Each structure stands twice: as structure tokens, then as C-alpha cells.
Amino acid sequence: MPDRVSSLYAPSAGIAAVGAVVPDLVGVIRDRHDLSPLATAAVGRLVAGAVLFGASLKGKERISIQIAADGPIEGLFADAWLLDENTVGARGYARNPHVDLPLNARGKFDVAGAVGSGSLQITKTYEAGKPYMGIVALHSGEIAEDLAAYLVRSEQIPSAVALGVLANPEGVIAAGGILAEVLPGADERAVLELERRAQSLRPVTQLMSEGADSDGLVRALAGDLELREHRRLAVRFACLCSREKVEAALVGLGVDDLRQMARENDTTQASCEYCKRDYTFNADELLALGKSVS
Ligand SMILES: [Zn+2]
Known part of the structure; x- marks a missing residue:
């Protein structure tokens, strides 16, 4: 079953929901970044979000x-x-990919303990014009609750978010989540309906382990509501890096550092922090980059 994300909506209840099942995406990120099981859970939840x-x-x-x-x-x-x-x-990473903590009191990955307290920032960039940026204090560090709190506080959209990753030292077993929102213009009944359905939703890892696909996750939330399809998309790992972008980052180090690197090494490797792809530069190429700034 390929990774997929489905948007559906229930006009009668005033609710829209998106379901994503992305074990292959999270598996690729885990392998490229050598993530521990706990880091896999944390990054997997965030990238599913x-x-x-x-x-x-x-x-x-x-x-x-x-x-x-x-x-x-x-x-x-x-x-x-x-x-x-x-x-x-999509892509994602953790600054400390090897983080390891005991399971929490509920026997789950201690994502909140790994994350700690701080802030969550969402940036949306458009084809043209200024990006939109919203920032909120972390609510719990469990990520799903933090994203729901972001939507309520920063965008005033009543929402429910559930995210789940099942991982072990061998790999990713299940990964995905649900985002449900009240449709624009819906009344208080829609908010209560969404709350009621979100509270009775079974854990998404359980639903995915039983074979739920991205549509199935939405249906598990929507129950008997009649759903209309909005959009269904394939999902796969990707990166936006290029040799030109790595060259620009090297140029940013300054001419002295570039000359020193060229003196000390026959070849220098620079790896992309998002995808871990290595870009190799020989001494002549580094010196040419140095010339371009001097
Ligand atoms: Zn990359």
C-alpha cells in the first residue's frame, strides 16, 4: 500500500478531515538519518503532521x-x-537523531520527554508574496496536541489532531495520522460533534495496524457521517537540495575557510542536513568558489 493522504468532508456535520498513512516516508527518513526508535516516533509524528x-x-x-x-x-x-x-x-529530521529515553508511564515512546518545552513554528510560503508565519508555545510536546493547539490559538480553527508511529530497532511498522477541522461557517454543533468523535477515536496506530489506509482513518473518525471526497494525493520522501545550494552554503563560510579546506583535503564532503546526501568538492572547486567571493 503506497503512502497516501486523503482529504474528505462531511457537509452535513460541518467537519473536514484529512488522513495520512506514511510508513514508507518515515522509514526512508529513519534510514537516512539513522534515527533511534524514539527519534523515529518524534520525527515521524512531525512529518505526518x-x-x-x-x-x-x-x-x-x-x-x-x-x-x-x-x-x-x-x-x-x-x-x-x-x-x-x-x-x-516531504522530509524531516531531528537535531539529535540518536535520542533514547525509557518508555513513558503508559508504555509509549516518551516523545514529550525527548522534545521538552519550547515553541512550535509553522511557516507557509506561497508562490509569490511574503510567507505566513505562526508561532505558539508547545502545549505538551507530544506533537499532535501541539499542532491542534496551534490551529486553535494561531488560526482560530477548532481542530483535532491524532498522530502515531510504531517503530522498533528493525524499522517502521506504521506511521500516519488524522487532522479534523470544523468547516468555515459551521456552527457550535459542528465543534461539539468534532470533539465527540475525536474523543471516541481509537488510537491511529491501532487502526493502521488493522489495515486502515488514509481514507480508512478518516472513516474511523467520521463513523456514519456521509463523506465527500475532496482530494487524494500520493506521498513520498523528497528533498529540495542541489549542488548549487550547497555551493552557496560553502561560499557563506568565507574565502579563508574555503582556502584552508582546499589545502587540508584532496576532497571535501558536504552533506545536506535534510536528506544526508553527500556532495563532494575537490580542492580546485573549493578554490574556484573562494575566488567567486574574493
Ligand atoms: Zn537534501
């Missing part, structure tokens, strides 16, 4: 989510954008 938000993107828009916090994972990042009109690309 970026994909859920990304389901409504158009054209060259991009959504990025950054957590800056004081816990041992040292911060997290994920973003999503459209690769084409049918596909969402």
Missing part, C-alpha cells in the same frame, strides 16, 4: 514545521510541498 497540513497546498506553496525546545532531541523540523499535482513530497 506536515503531510496532513500539506494536503491543502496549491502550486509552489510549502508548509514547514519547526520545533525549538530544550529536550534531549534538541529540536525537530519537517516540511511538505507538492512535487506535482498528484504527489506530496
Whole structure:
């Protein structure tokens, strides 16, 4: 079953919901960044959240989510954008990919303990014009609750978010989530209906383990409500890096550092922090970059 994100809505109840099932995406990120099981859970939740938000993107828009916090994972990042009109690309990383803590009191990954306290920032960039940026204090550090709190506080949209990742030292077993919102113009009954359905929703990891796909997650929330399809997109790992961008970052080091690197090494490797791809530069190339700034 390929990774997918589905947007559906229930006009009669005034509720819209997005479901994402992304075990392959999270598995690729885990492998590239050598994430511990706990870091896999944290990054997996955040990137699933970026994909859920990304389901409504158009054209060259991009959504990025950054957590800056004081816990041992040292911060997290994920973003999503459209690769084409049918596909969402996404990536993510943790500053400390090897973070490890005992399971929490409920026997789950202690994501809140790894994240700590700090802030959650969401930036949406458009094809043209200034990006939109919202920032809120972290609510719990469990990520799903933080994203729901962001939507309520920063965008005044009553929402429910559930995210889940099942991972072990061998890999990712399940990953995905649901984002449900009250439709614009819906009344208080829709808010209560959404709360009631979100509270009775079974854990998304359980639903995915039983075979739920992205539509199935939404249906589990919607129950007997009649659903209409809005959009369904494939999801896959992608990165926006290029040799030109790495060159620009090297130029930013300054001519002295570039000359020193060229003297000390036959070849220098610079790796992309988002995807871990290595870009190799020989001494002549570094000196040429140095010339371009001097
Ligand atoms: Zn990259």
C-alpha cells in the first residue's frame, strides 16, 4: 500500500478531515538519518503532521514545521510541498537523531520527554508574496496536541489532531495520522460533534495496524457521517537540495575557510542536513568558489 493522504468532508456535520498513512516516508527518513526508535516516533509524528497540513497546498506553496525546545532531541523540523499535482513530497529530521529515553508511564515512546518545552513554528510560503508565519508555545510536546493547539490559538480553527508511529530497532511498522477541522461557517454543533468523535477515536496506530489506509482513518473518525471526497494525493520522501545550494552554503563560510579546506583535503564532503546526501568538492572547486567571493 503506497503512502497516501486523503482529504474528505462531511457537509452535513460541518467537519473536514484529512488522513495520512506514511510508513514508507518515515522509514526512508529513519534510514537516512539513522534515527533511534524514539527519534523515529518524534520525527515521524512531525512529518505526518506536515503531510496532513500539506494536503491543502496549491502550486509552489510549502508548509514547514519547526520545533525549538530544550529536550534531549534538541529540536525537530519537517516540511511538505507538492512535487506535482498528484504527489506530496516531504522530509524531516531531528537535531539529535540518536535520542533514547525509557518508555513513558503508559508504555509509549516518551516523545514529550525527548522534545521538552519550547515553541512550535509553522511557516507557509506561497508562490509569490511574503510567507505566513505562526508561532505558539508547545502545549505538551507530544506533537499532535501541539499542532491542534496551534490551529486553535494561531488560526482560530477548532481542530483535532491524532498522530502515531510504531517503530522498533528493525524499522517502521506504521506511521500516519488524522487532522479534523470544523468547516468555515459551521456552527457550535459542528465543534461539539468534532470533539465527540475525536474523543471516541481509537488510537491511529491501532487502526493502521488493522489495515486502515488514509481514507480508512478518516472513516474511523467520521463513523456514519456521509463523506465527500475532496482530494487524494500520493506521498513520498523528497528533498529540495542541489549542488548549487550547497555551493552557496560553502561560499557563506568565507574565502579563508574555503582556502584552508582546499589545502587540508584532496576532497571535501558536504552533506545536506535534510536528506544526508553527500556532495563532494575537490580542492580546485573549493578554490574556484573562494575566488567567486574574493
Ligand atoms: Zn537534501
